[in-house]
Amino acid sequence: MHKHSSHFTEPRPLSGCDALSMADIHGLCFPDAWTEELFFDCFTKPEWDGVFGFGIEQSPELIKPPHPVSTQSTSSLLAGFILGRTTYETNDILTFAVNPAYQGIGIGRTLLTTYLSAVSCACLLEVAxxxxxxxxxxxxxxxxxxASRRDYYDSPDPAMRDAYVMGRRGMLSKS
Ligand SMILES: CC(C)(COP(=O)(O)OP(=O)(O)OC[C@H]1O[C@@H](n2cnc3c(N)ncnc32)[C@H](O)[C@@H]1OP(=O)(O)O)[C@@H](O)C(=O)NCCC(=O)NCCS
Structure with a gap:
């Protein structure tokens, strides 16, 4: 049982309908946030083939205005999401964010658990x-x-510019 379980839905697959909600959360978490259009493209354009992800929403009965996310969207009201892509038998976590109002209560851990259960190959990511x-x-x-990547992020905060590349072995290469 997770710390947040009674207030939030179980993780579900993301779709283009979540693009605005994803952009809202991204804007609250990152200075160089992705746009709604970019998130929508991830689910609709052939050049983003292999993209998938999971989101958690606030339980519908608990949503009362004003919601901490600024969107007026009726499409979805995510509390957090994780988005990645599998190409050439390698998975990359593209982005991962939880609304700051809901951070630290286990949503990120739940999302990552669900995401990694859908990934059997090696997984890579960048993190500040x-x-x-x-x-x-x-x-x-x-x-x-x-590995490390100097000046990887275009952040106004010099402490947020350098990235680590982190990796996790695939299940097939673990034995
Ligand atoms: C990173 C992030 C996705 C984690 O989501 P979350 O819902 O806050 O994470 P959880 O509540 O599941 O906590 C996961 C772990 O992170 C730690 N953690 C979470 N918030 C923390 C904080 N503010 N300070 C220190 N540790 C923290 C917790 O200790 C927890 O570890 P534990 O389970 O061993 O106690 C979220 O904090 C976030 O969106 N941050 C801003 C965007 C970001 O940095 N994304 C990742 C970029 S690679």
Whole structure:
């Protein structure tokens, strides 16, 4: 049982209908946030083949205005989501964010558990070297730092520019 279980839905697959909600959360979490259009493209354009992800929503009976997310969208009201892509038998976590109003109550851990249960190949991601919360979370799922990328992020905060590349072995190569 998760800390948040009674207030939030179980993870469900994402679709283009979630694009606005994803962009809203991204805008609350990152200075260089993805747009709604970019998230929509991920589910609709052939060049994004292999993209999939999972989202968690606030339980419908508990949603009362004003919602902490600014959107007026009626499409979906996500609390958090994880988006990735499998190409050439390697998976990349593209982005992962939980609305700051709901961080620290287990939503990220639940999303990552669901996501990784759908990934049998090796998995890679980039994370800011200063993002100790995320690095801790990834470590607990078996991710290790395998490389660094200087000035990877276009952030106004110099402490948020460098990234680690973290990797997790695929199930087939574990034995
Ligand atoms: C990283 C993120 C997705 C984690 O989601 P979350 O719902 O807050 O995470 P959880 O509540 O499931 O907690 C997961 C772990 O992170 C740690 N953690 C979460 N928030 C933390 C914080 N503010 N400070 C320190 N550790 C924190 C918790 O200790 C927890 O570990 P534990 O289960 O061993 O106690 C979320 O914090 C977030 O959206 N951050 C901003 C965007 C971001 O950094 N995305 C990842 C980019 S690679």
């Amino acid at each position: 070297t200063s993002n100790t919360a995320a690095i801790h979370l990834y470590n607990t799922f078996g991710f290790e730092i395998i």
